[in-house]
Amino acid sequence: MTFDRARITEQLGQAASWEAKNRLLVQIARELPALDDADRDDAHRVHGCESGVWMSLDWRDDRLTLRLDSDSRVVRGLLVLVLAAFHGRSADDILSVDFAGWLAQLGLARFLTSSRANGLKAIVDRVRDAASRHLADRPARYC
Amino acid sequence: MSPPVPLSPAFDVAALREQFPLLCAQPALVYLDNAATTHKPRAVLDAERRFYETSNANVHRSVHRLAHAATDAFENARSTIARFLNAHDAREIVFTRGTTEAINLVAQSWGRSQLHAGDEIILTMLEHHANIVPWQMLAAERGLTLRVVELQPDGSLDLAQFRQLMGSRTRLLAVTALSNAIGTRPPLREMIDTAHRHGARVLVDAAQAMAHDIIDVQDLDADFLVFSGHKVFGPTGIGALWARGDLLAGMPPWQGGGEMIERVSFSGTTYQAPPYRFEAGTPPMAQAVGLAAALDWLGALDRPALAAYEDMLRATLEHGLAALPGVRVVGTAPGKGPLVSAAFEQAHPFDVAQFLDARDIAVRVGTHCAQPLMETLQLPGTLRISLCAYNTVTEVEALLSALADTLEWLQ
Structure with missing residues (x-):
């Protein structure tokens, strides 16, 4: 599962209006595989969202495996952006990503400021916290 | 079913809209989130400004001329x-700061002094978290x-x-006068x-209820009634508790500080009589004056004509929604307020609201x-369209048209 950041950037950059960007997010959402019902439970739920959002993350070979789903199609489109930015990357890489900057470049900064409604900021904060914890937990290799 | 009869000539919404600077400055905006907060008429903005420009001083304290003017303005409010x-x-x-603080005041002062283990409080399924x-x-x-x-089943x-x-x-029934989520008006x-x-x-x-219904506490015969200024065309940060005088007299203070005391010494403090006993610290003076201006403004309107107008808007909206496929109005209690919650078969309310926002139509989604x-309704949330005095049939039609487009697109 890979998502092409360059293509997403180009597509959303070309969508001129807010409505066009929202339509594109709904289209992009089709690329996101749905989580199993078993993973759409309270334990995986991200609270503080006006739509249901579920998230699971784990590390394989020091790379983040991120799985996300929502019952809102616009939010699913946003979750594709989160995956494109963070999925499959190392903790160091994750901490260096300027997600807010990318969203601003795409003309979608409003989704981060209204994040209590869509939960995007809560998700990105959780990914970052997980990356920080992963770095702290990892045995030191250079001594 | 024929569409509702358009507005009565007694209510001139165009003239009313002109009194709202934000609506004048943003003519394309269709604001249908009035249950969250209403906009403010010029009379309210002017009253707050006038207070700061002519009467600003702290209330109830100093003997100087300006302090008297401030105290008069505050007590007149x-x-x-x-x-x-x-x-x-x-x-x-x-x-108080608003409805939430007023309910907390009653719970902490009256509740803690009067209620004991085993006593019961009755709430309703319609209550806002602030009343739970x-x-x-x-x-x-x-x-x-x-x-x-x-x-x-109909939400009553x-x-x-x-x-x-x-x-x-x-010992207590705590009940809403108008449900913020589905519009039901309980038979108070x-x-x-x-x-x-x-x-x-x-x-x-x-x-x-404050922005829509005539509230008469003596006629209602309630014991406590609470409201917020900002939902009734007034400022944020101000609201009020009305409580029957004999109940207030027996209630202990709940916050300590200046203004609420009669005499302070380290061996003991005596408290002021109500209402000052419950108003610790410098109160929101300009906001109180603004709230009074809002109520004066609303009170000067033809309230029965306004209520009929708002109900016509609601009926027009519900009539239009009924014609859209896959849309269900949640809450159909008779006599409901001008607030409509909708659920969709094919689309998540959040997505619908996103597309409405793209057309500058403001609604609320969620729980x-x-x-x-x-x-209880087994819904993840609804899309709520809340109307008030300055909304128009044209706005309702714009919403219905945008909604039809959106739902078709989100199929």
Whole structure:
């Protein structure tokens, strides 16, 4: 599962209006595989969202495996952006990503400021916290 | 079913809209989120500005001329609110930050001094979190039991079940005058009569009703009534508790500080009489003056004509929604307020609201701070369209048209 950041950037950059960007997010959402019902439970739920959002993350070979789903199609489109930015990357890489900057470049900064409604900021904060914890937990290799 | 009859000539909405600077400055905006907060007429903005420009000083303290002017403005605002609610006496009005603080005041002062382990409080399934959580906190502290009036399928309250809940241990009924989530207006007078026959007190949450209904506390015969300024064309940060004078007189203070004391010494402090006993610290003076201006402004309108106009808007909206495939109106209680919650077969309300926002149509989506209600209705949330005096048939039609497009696209 890979998502092409360059293509997403180009597509959303070309969508001129807010409505066009929202339509594109709904289209992009089709690329996101749905989580199993078993993973759409309270334990995986991200609270503080006006739509249901579920998230699971784990590390394989020091790379983040991120799985996300929502019952809102616009939010699913946003979750594709989160995956494109963070999925499959190392903790160091994750901490260096300027997600807010990318969203601003795409003309979608409003989704981060209204994040209590869509939960995007809560998700990105959780990914970052997980990356920080992963770095702290990892045995030191250079001594 | 024929569409509702357009507005009565008694109500001139174009002239009314001109009094709202934000609506004039943003003519393309279709603002249908009035249950969250209303916009402010020029009269309110002018009143706040005038207070700062002519009367700004701290109230109830200094002897200088300006302090007298500030105190007069503040106390006149209290009298205006008392008059608007037809309270017996201005001293029955306590200024608060809003509805939430007013309910917490009653819970912490009246509740902690009057309620004991085993006592019962009755709430309804329609309540906003602000009329649930303060009672839960009190119940946990005092060993009280909360009981909940359930809904009928149309969103009205199950009054037979309500009467069964009433018992010898019932001490309080806390009930909304107008549901912020689905628009139901409970039969307050009937419920208040029932509660009083059982010796219980009644708190009415009028946060949503204030902008739409004529509230007369003597006629209602409630014991406490609370509201927020910002939902009734007034400023944020101000609201009020009305409480019957004899109840207020017996209630202890709940916050300590300046303004609320009669005499302070390290061996003991005596408190002011109500309402000052409940107003610790410097109050929101300009906001109180702004709130009074809002109520004066609203009170000067033809209220029955306004109510008929708002109901015509609601009926037009519900009529239009009924014609859209896959749309269901949640809450169809007779006599409901000008607030419509909708659920969609094919689309998530959040997605619908996103597309409406792209056309500068402002609505609210989610659980509307009424999660127990949404769980009962088995809905993840709804799209809420809340109307008020300055909305128009043209705006309702713009919403319906955008909604039709959006739902087609989101199929």
